[in-house]
Amino acid sequence: MKFFICQINPIVGDIEGNTQKIIQHIKEGKQKRADVVIFPEMALCGYPADDLLFFDDFIISMEIALDQIAEYTEDITTIVGLVRKSTNEYGKRLFNTAAIIKNKKLLGFKDKTLLPTYDVFNEARYFASADKQKVWEIDKYKVGVLICEDVWSYSGLSPDAKYKVDPVKEMKTLSPDYLVVISSSPYYFEKINLRDQIYAKAASYLNCPIIACNQVGANDQLVFDGRSAYYNVKGEKVAVAKAFEEDDLFIDSNKLQEVCSIEEDPMENLYKALVLGIKDYFGKQKLTKAILGLSGGIDSAIALYLTVQALGKENVLVLNMPSRFSSLGSIEDSKKLCENLQVEMKEISIDQLFQNFLDVLSPYFLGKSFDTAEENLQARIRGMILMAMSNKFGYIVISTGNKSEMAMGYATLYGDMCGGLGVLVDVPKTLVYDLARWINKKNEIIPQNILTKAPSAELKEGQTDQDSLPEYNIVDKVLHGYIQNHSSKQQIAKTYHLSEKLVDDLIHKVHLAEYKRRQAPPCIRVTKTSFGRGRYFPIVQGWVK
């Protein structure tokens, strides 16, 4: 059989645009004489569509779009992900489903059985569960269809594997010749070859090839990496689509050969995920221009580099906004970086404005010493200038803080936290350094001085982050234990040979900053547990005191 796997990048909610894209690919599939053309989970509406799914007219639009698509299916079986009304007597109103269409006729739907409701997934909010598996006869072969999580349970590798039913085991009883799996399975840094392992187990258990089509693109904090693939009966991956970009895979199952051996570079993945996150945030909103404050520190340097890669140097404006506390080195480093990247930098000193605020506030601050109030004033003046330029000229402000700072509350709410997108909000400080070194591997793009100087907000004389924090490699270990593994402070202290007092202080800081993060710009989720989507934490709580 000839399969045409269409790894498309849909826009959430843009049923019209996504439909046109799907039709275009079906036409291509026909030209290539494919037997089956396949699209990702919820390709018609984009994943995750969230509460858009509560609108009846949104669901009806998908029915109409499906009819349109059917018109193009002469002589080609089309498998496409969408959402439809549930036919169950009980449970939620909708199914996450795959439509199987051929010769302008709907052959049927295969609804999703296992509904992930953990981490960034919230499917139990919307969907009812399919209660049985099916196969379709396509060109005299039995083709089974499953959706994403449905395949995960069998492997035992799902984070939430304790489902009562296993669609893969049920599928076994139907003896499929091929299994098509459509998915919208997002990327995160720690997830390497996980889908390969899962599909390999299912393919060899079912003794049939798996044709896997995964969504690509960034949608509301999540980045989908694509990597659609074909696995043979032994579970070996013998064809794979590109990562982090739209790609099509044409496969003739009679002509399959060598096993793919692709060495993944985790840093390249991270880089591509972040760039795609920026590109799609802008492109899908038809936004083009970004503005960013460059401090001379590593975070804004990396954020700038990524933004330039995503949007092009001509679409990025940099502001350097020194105060009385900015070191000469910081200004020089910023200039050097902008030269390296050939982006425009304007310098706007904030010192006079800072003085103006101090003057206005002096009757109230009388006798009080310099503290975070004055520090934050500087960060907020910078935020105001960036936002003023944004409002006047339509630039979107890029927020540059990293995950470790966001965890510790080392960021000024309404100051450096201003922005439409927090590019590094899910990248821990140590990983920011790794990324900088990876970027500099061939040429020194990020001035070396930026990598070697001590991290500092430069909001008061001689300040460095380590005045009140341990080294970031320690901070990041504790955060990994606490945020990602939900370990107790005793466990964390033991694992990393740290004092309980130190761990306790850091965890305390994490909770104190919850109110800030609640008002942070959306991030690009690149680790297993981000501070954005998929994390629900009370601000008011008495557990960490």
Add this chain to the structure above:
Amino acid sequence: MKFFICQINPIVGDIEGNTQKIIQHIKEGKQKRADVVIFPEMALCGYPADDLLFFDDFIISMEIALDQIAEYTEDITTIVGLVRKSTNEYGKRLFNTAAIIKNKKLLGFKDKTLLPTYDVFNEARYFASADKQKVWEIDKYKVGVLICEDVWSYSGLSPDAKYKVDPVKEMKTLSPDYLVVISSSPYYFEKINLRDQIYAKAASYLNCPIIACNQVGANDQLVFDGRSAYYNVKGEKVAVAKAFEEDDLFIDSNKLQEVCSIEEDPMENLYKALVLGIKDYFGKQKLTKAILGLSGGIDSAIALYLTVQALGKENVLVLNMPSRFSSLGSIEDSKKLCENLQVEMKEISIDQLFQNFLDVLSPYFLGKSFDTAEENLQARIRGMILMAMSNKFGYIVISTGNKSEMAMGYATLYGDMCGGLGVLVDVPKTLVYDLARWINKKNEIIPQNILTKAPSAELKEGQTDQDSLPEYNIVDKVLHGYIQNHSSKQQIAKTYHLSEKLVDDLIHKVHLAEYKRRQAPPCIRVTKTSFGRGRYFPIVQGWVK
């Protein structure tokens, strides 16, 4: 039987403090010679505890606390809500459960069967479902225990009623003499007597009294109204605890008399919910002082009034921050209101700072006309001053915008949207006016002028909200149709006799402002569908173009 219903206000995560409170009430129950003492759903950890539930040590703490509590249960049956590890082979790791303890011995657990996963509820993320119902023999009576949603399905009044099993029907087969229902069921404006209807149906169907204990207090955007009650076998409410405050209800089932007839005042409910929301946000974090910018408009006036009621006039500082566009009337009205409420008001003109920013930006803004950039500068300077006072003196900034403005994007991100708590973020403009009139019913506390003048942000000469918006009663209708009912624009236009173009424009504005709301301070949820907890909307989307 003698029941002691303890409608407590737990702090989320404060297992230690909540345990002490529970023990205190058990002691009181003993003094009153109660047979059974009852606490709300998840009383031990507070509801909702969200992702705190992922920490093993958090769950273990509840086991330990339960042992402590058991020590005080000599001669008194104690029913208390908590979370425990699931004993199911499949599904999530935890049960939302009720422990039944007597004479220092655990008689057993009754786990929750129906797990709300809609609206503000997310229980499928955490909990496994109990598969059967139970009764306990207490003093020779059969007492059944159900948890919140378990009772809702039978009535058909649950928003998500299509559950496969019905615990009430299953309970019927066990013929209980009494049914104890523990809950954490939040308030919203439109919800009047809904629980009464639900409990009435269940009581008369089961032909047994229902003893209902509901959580009270505000926890992370939700306000729980209490109103614990006793329903007789006919489903009539014959005793009820206070609304919006801690209260205990001692009931001797042999001595029950008249049916309660309580006329609810929806405006009083709204007022109490908002005040409790503020009070608990501050009190549970041990914060005392608030600061607020008074503009002379109705929103900041009502927000101030509510804050003063919640925290006391001595704990509230008001800033009036006029610019060149502030009308004399606004300043006078602000003064008058502060006199009425006896709160301190300081006046800090922002005009010089505004001019300073214009000067600094003038080389970049050359030839550009005055627009939102300059408007937002003013709002952001005000935000900065409030935040500077907050940072210096520990005041929490109260954000004063209402729901209609937040919907329309008529608020400045990092400006008037600054704050720890958005007091009116879930109150539509028309309801703000209703609340003002209710407040003024006895005495004119809110100066009449504030109620009658045209709403204006006063960020440019002669500006009013209605320059670019229809009247707020129209805006609020459209919002109700769209936000709450998920109606299509055609349906909304038809229902309210509006042009589709107008409805379309307003809906378009709602989506354009999604990025602002994502960074809004937490609100106090008082309507069925708030912009905070329980609403998941993509920023980047192609549905509303």
